[in-house]
Amino acid sequence: MDGHNQGHASNRIDHGQNRTPFVRSDATLRLIFENTPDANLLIEEGLIFDCNQAAIEMLRYGQRKALLSLPTSELSPDVQPDGRSSSAKLAEVIAAAFLKGSQRFEWIAKRSDNTQFPAEVLLTSIPFEDRHILHAVFRDISRRKEAERELSRSRQKEDEFRAGQGRVLEMIARGETIENVLANLVTLIEAQSEGMLCSVLQLSEDGKYIRHGAAPNLPEIYVQAVNGAPIGPKNGSCGTAMFLGKPVIVTDMLTDPLWEDYLELAKLSGLRACWSTPIFSGSGQVLGSFAMYYRQPQAPTGTESRLTEVATHIAGIAIERKRAEEQLRTTQSELAHVARVTTMGELAASIAHEVNQPLGAIVGNADICLSWLDVGNPDLTQLREAIEDIANDGHRASQVILRIRSLVKKQAPEKRPLDLSEVAREVLELVSHEAKRKQVALSSVLGNELPLVHADRVQLQQVLLNLVMNGIEAMNDVDGRKPTLSVMTDRFGDGVIATVTDSGVGFESTKAEQLFKPFHTTKSAGMGMGLAISRSIIEAHGGKLWAEANQDFGASFRFTLPASREGRND
């Protein structure tokens, strides 16, 4: 074995013995050869001419002579996992072994019973006299392969779990409904452990009651019973966890004292183990709870507490964000309401007059009727006419009140399909007296059959009212030209456009954007929020609001709105 980096055993081979059986000369070497746990084979010209006990067992040949003289091709299936034929690949590695002295490679080997197993093969060429002898060592690597597969499976599962978390976070970022987000989160966590069911519960804003969150796979009767239940020191797993602000592990719901009051429900649900962990906000406030359930009594393991950590973290983000959005919406709608009431305040004198006018006639006519009745034997025709006038005026006064009531009332925005021209008509009615009072000529060109927009009526009225009132205000200090204000609505692309044009003081065209800044005001009484709020309303409806200086004088305010997907069906 001169020069070759083979095992020390080969160095002891007797060069002097011609054609004598290889190795057999040395009993010690033979002993080692026979006892090594790897399968050892000696091959010459494609035939096995010697092997050890391990080879007989590994390849399942029962006895040595069954293996001897066997062609090596018998030890491989026809093709290897890469799709190439075993014989071609084998020819390559043998050639390489002769060339480089040895070759180590993975191989699918075949046993006598035609079963296959993965093996690591070390092929060593042994130059013995002029013969080409190969020493092959087979090591069964089935277990290692299985472990590798297992590892890759769990890595893949981990990757999938991560991707799942990413998807849920993306849903939160996209602003999907809290129900959807939490249901997806629960489904994701449930998929990580066989037989586990999960739920997310929310805590009511006052911190007293349980609100349903998501539990797509829990029994409906259980979900319904939990929704609205109070939290407390002995209120099942979730109610207690939220109350204490600490995880609550119940390994058997049927025996745990925390479930005493809910035993019937526990029995009905078919659930046994329930481990609940509170969900916290960034500032440490309890937002809800995340629970894991099993149908058998059991205690959590490390994997499950890791899953719980992920679930409570993501659910916390989702619930906190939903609350922040609700808060923002409430604030915005309150601000819009304040602005509306402020505008109505500016209109108060006009409104008072508009209500007073019919009221004055009502009171006066009623007095006339009474005096006729006092005198006795009244002219019934005259009496009837007067009472009819009273009724008409009463109706008229209530119409005025009706028009303003919705604008002053505090209510959550509600989007519906609306006709912009109809909204504009309502606003024009509302301001007609104010325009009269300020000697402003009011005109309108309202488009017919405009595409409907999906919008909140009160908020759209508010925007138009604000623009019209601003226009009237802008003409207060203008001398020498007749104050005129026009309101136009029309189609614009697929949607609609409204334009409010005045002949007032106008503005420098470079300052158009400043008008929309909060607290920008030119009025003594205004708070400077009107246009800023109007723009935020229009943008919340998917449109744009902007100002243009007119060519001659005055200003035009325009806004666009996209058409409602529901379309016109009236």
Add this chain to the structure above:
Amino acid sequence: MTEKPPVVIIVDDDASFRSFLVRLIGTVGLKTIQFSSAEEFLASAPPDCPACLVLDVQMPGLSGLDLQRQLADGRRALPIVFMTGHGDIPMTVEAMKAGAVGFLPKPFRNQDLIDAVKEGLNRDREARTKLAEENDLRKRYDSLTAREREVFALVTAGSLNKQIAHQLGTSERTIKAHRAQVVLKMQADSVADLVRMADKLGIGVGQH
């Protein structure tokens, strides 16, 4: 001289309120004419009878106060009862200064309006009487000769016949004759009566 029946002129842009006013004023047996704007009223013929305007302060176009001003500048000033939807003190003051009979915030008591309208009609009756008297007096004065007017002025200024004769360079007897003519033509009962007439006609001591 028999008086023509008075008329109440209603100017208000609100039709239903107008119809109430017509009804109300009708209950005391007064005649009404109604207009929906100040412009419409100005385009109509002025009334030739005691009249009173019932006017809404706030109207599109010419406002109630504008109308008051225009009437004062041009045509015969009519007594005006103003009505307003909401009390505006500076406006009230302005209207009252310009001679408004009343300023009634809507809604008002029916009797208040009736009282104001009656007061307005009385004022207009007086004004018409005064105007008629003035016209009559002016007619009488116009019938005097130039010398008689000189004598009239001097007599009402308190000069004696002798002084007047001296001043006009004529005899005392001639002056006496002129003086008798003046008293006759002016239909005066006494010198004191003549003095009152001179005052009304704006003929005084300062004539010279």
